[in-house]
Amino acid sequence: MKNIMSSNxxxxxxxxxxxxxxxxxxxxxxxxxxxxxTSIIVDLIKGISKYSxxxxxxxxxxxxxxxDKIENMGFKVMQINTGGGCxxxxxxxxxxxxxxxxxxxxIIFIENVGNxxxxxxxxxxxxxxxxxxxxPEGDDKPYKYLSMFEAADMVVLxxxxxxxxxDFDKDNFIKGxxxxxxxxxxxxxxxxxxxxxxxxxxxxxxKF
Amino acid sequence: MKNIMSSNxxxxxxxxxxxxxxxxxxxxxxxxxxxxxTSIIVDLIKGISKYSxxxxxxxxxxxxxxxDKIENMGFKVMQINTGGGCxxxxxxxxxxxxxxxxxxxxIIFIENVGNxxxxxxxxxxxxxxxxxxxxPEGDDKPYKYLSMFEAADMVVLxxxxxxxxxDFDKDNFIKGxxxxxxxxxxxxxxxxxxxxxxxxxxxxxxKF
Numbered sequence: 001m002k003n004i005m006s007s008n009x010x011x012x013x014x015x016x017x018x019x020x021x022x023x024x025x026x027x028x029x030x031x032x033x034x035x036x037x038t039s040i041i042v043d044l045i046k047g048i049s050k051y052s053x054x055x056x057x058x059x060x061x062x063x064x065x066x067x068d069k070i071e072n073m074g075f076k077v078m079q080i081n082t083g084g085g086c087x088x089x090x091x092x093x094x095x096x097x098x099x100x101x102x103x104x105x106x107i108i109f110i111e112n113v114g115n116x117x118x119x120x121x122x123x124x125x126x127x128x129x130x131x132x133x134x135x136p137e138g139d140d141k142p143y144k145y146l147s148m149f150e151a152a153d154m155v156v157l158x159x160x161x162x163x164x165x166x167d168f169d170k171d172n173f174i175k176g177x178x179x180x181x182x183x184x185x186x187x188x189x190x191x192x193x194x195x196x197x198x199x200x201x202x203x204x205x206x207k208f
Numbered sequence: 209m210k211n212i213m214s215s216n217x218x219x220x221x222x223x224x225x226x227x228x229x230x231x232x233x234x235x236x237x238x239x240x241x242x243x244x245x246t247s248i249i250v251d252l253i254k255g256i257s258k259y260s261x262x263x264x265x266x267x268x269x270x271x272x273x274x275x276d277k278i279e280n281m282g283f284k285v286m287q288i289n290t291g292g293g294c295x296x297x298x299x300x301x302x303x304x305x306x307x308x309x310x311x312x313x314x315i316i317f318i319e320n321v322g323n324x325x326x327x328x329x330x331x332x333x334x335x336x337x338x339x340x341x342x343x344p345e346g347d348d349k350p351y352k353y354l355s356m357f358e359a360a361d362m363v364v365l366x367x368x369x370x371x372x373x374x375d376f377d378k379d380n381f382i383k384g385x386x387x388x389x390x391x392x393x394x395x396x397x398x399x400x401x402x403x404x405x406x407x408x409x410x411x412x413x414x415k416f
Contacts, residue, residue: 033240033324033353034345061325063351084355086294086325114352115325116241117269117294136344136367137242143271144322145241147292159344165373 008122011090015125018097025107025208026093028126030148032141033114035134036158038066039191040200041109045075047201053106057096059088059113066111076100087119088112093126107208120147127208131184134159139169142176149177152184156200161190216330219298223333226305233315233416234301236334238356240349241322243342244366246274247399248408249317253283255409261314265304267296267321274319284308295327296320301334315416328355335416339392342367347377350384357385360392364408369398 019026031037038058045054055076058067067079078096080088093110102108110126112119120129131152133141136159142149149155155177163170174186185203189196227234239245246266253262263284266275275287286304288296301318310316318334320327328337339360341349344367350357357363363385371378382394393411397404 032242032322032345033349034342060352062354063348065348065351086323113325114240115294115323117321117323118326134242134344136342136370137240140271140273141241143273144268146270162344162370162373165370 005121008090011094012123012125015090015093015097019125019127022102022104024102024104025128026124026126027107027109027128027130028112028119028124029109029130029132030112030116030119031114031132032116032134032137035114035132035137036191037111037114037132038069040132040156040158040189041111042070042073043191043194043197044201044204045070045109046073047197048107048204049075051205053103055100055102055106055108057093057100057108057110059092059111061085061113076102082113086113086115086117087122088124089122090124093124107204116141116145116148120151128153130154130156132156132158133173135162135166135168139173140176142173142180146180150180152181154187154203155184156187156189158189158191160188160195161192213329216298219302220331220333223298223301223305227333227335230310230312232310232312233336234332234334235315235317235336235338236320236327236332237317237338237340238320238324238327239322239340240324240342240345243322243340243345244399245319245322245340246277248340248364248366248397249319250278250281251399251402251405252409252412253278253317254281255405256315256412257283259413261311263308263310263314263316265296265301265308265316265318267300267319269293269321284310290321294321294323294325295330296332297330298332301332315412324349324353324356328359337361338364340364340366341381343370343374343376347381348384350381350388354388358388360389362395362411363392364395364397366397366399368396368403369400
């Protein structure tokens with residue numbers, strides 16, 4: 001296990017160097033299954049592509065459902081199937097980048113396998129860890145999945161349109177994150193209504 | 209890795225023998241984070257406790273939020289924190305059972321860590337694998353998380369009360385399960401409205 005982690009770390013460092021050298025912002029997108037990773041990526045690349053080159057790596061255990069969606073919109077995308085594996089690793093990202101050949105000064109979104117546990121332990125060489133949580137999952141997630149929220153550079157709370165129909169204590173959710181992580185900004189969005197997507201896009205534009 | 213799996217399998221066989229010998233039905237409850245595992249267990253033990261002894265093992269990476277809830281209702285419960293681990297294993301279940309000492313002819317619910325990937329590979333010696341999926345996670349889950357739905361002895365679709373507010377294609381969800389698993393019955397429930405809980409309870413009563 002130690003060997004796997006150290007060899008992954010070495011490869012991740014190489015990815016990181018490559019991204020820095022080419023001024024590519026690589027965003028590792030992590031969340032539970034069905035939290036809305038693909039929907040948020042779709043909304044972001046639609047906006048970002050107006051001023052910068054974007055590409056996407058789609059990680060899934062099986063299927064090409066998500067990459068088909070993005071390809072049909074005309075964006076550069078590469079599907080990686082882990083064949084049972086519960087997370088992406090640095091080598092998979094390297095292969096994805098080799099195939100996609102993202103432009104210099106661009107943004108690449110890397111959608112990890114839907115899993116709020118394992119992906120947080122595997123460095124991909126990313127520039128930024130974006131953790132998405134969604135209202136129907138409940139406000140207690142930061143109290144149960146500590147490493148993920150500790151590791152986050154930014155947190156997105158998705159599906160805010162469902163708040164009227166669900167017992168979700170937003171203050172408790174935010175308090176849980178703040179107890180672990182004082183640096184990560186928290187964004188509230190709904191991919192269904194579009195609420196909050198503008199602010200998320202502005203954050204990316206101002207930072208990268 | 210092979211050694212870990214084979215030593216887990218040996219321990220799981222011992223758990224299975226113990227459950228058989230004592231006529232205990234051990235239910236391994238698996239799902240994504242926030243799909244409603246605890247809520248469904250709470251509804252089931254409220255009903256089952258009228259005619260049988262019940263107890264609960266609560267598996268989480270951290271916190272005792274779920275076990276506190278069940279303890280406050282007056283039921284026998286044991287919290288197991290995996291300390292970062294992404295699934296329960298047979299040894300943790302053995303420790304839980306040793307502490308809880310469930311009665312003969314009883315039912316024990318084992319709530320696994322919220323994770324739609326890793327728990328499906330770890331035999332706990334359970335009598336029954338109950339996989340829960342929830343409407344807001346989307347209808348594509350059986351197409352992406354194959355092993356979990358393949359392994360299921362029964363599938364519960366939770367949060368059906370949210371169907372009016374979400375694009376969820378129930379036929380596609382059921383088709384995906386049937387393609388992997390023709391034997392697992394599928395139940396539709398809402399812990400919020402109580403819809404379908406009676407049918408789920410009747411299934412448990414008829415089977416165990």
